[in-house]
Amino acid sequence: MISIAEEICTGCSMCLKVCPHGVWGIQEGKAALVSPERRIECGACQLNCHDGAVSVTKGTGCLVAIIREDIMKKKTAPDGEACC
Numbered sequence: 001m002i003s004i005a006e007e008i009c010t011g012c013s014m015c016l017k018v019c020p021h022g023v024w025g026i027q028e029g030k031a032a033l034v035s036p037e038r039r040i041e042c043g044a045c046q047l048n049c050h051d052g053a054v055s056v057t058k059g060t061g062c063l064v065a066i067i068r069e070d071i072m073k074k075k076t077a078p079d080g081e082a083c084c
């Protein structure tokens, strides 16, 4: 799941640049999920947002988190730590 705090977002476009799937766009000066069906919840946007406006929790496409939890038996941080 991906969520954005619009009141924090400065519209810098960093999340667009780092997203490997073109999930983000800028609308009215703020980041917006323009292609949410393409998201894999890898966490790149969260890790690269200097303002802390993006939150990502593990999704079905988050292979690293799946390996940690299901194979290595290590839990992903409860605060929604991004997987990459």
Ligand code: SF4
Binding pocket: 004, 008, 009, 010, 011, 012, 013, 014, 015, 016, 030, 031, 048, 049, 050, 051, 052, 053, 054
């Ligand atoms: S990187 Fe963060 S502040 Fe910049 S546009 Fe994306 S959500 Fe907004």
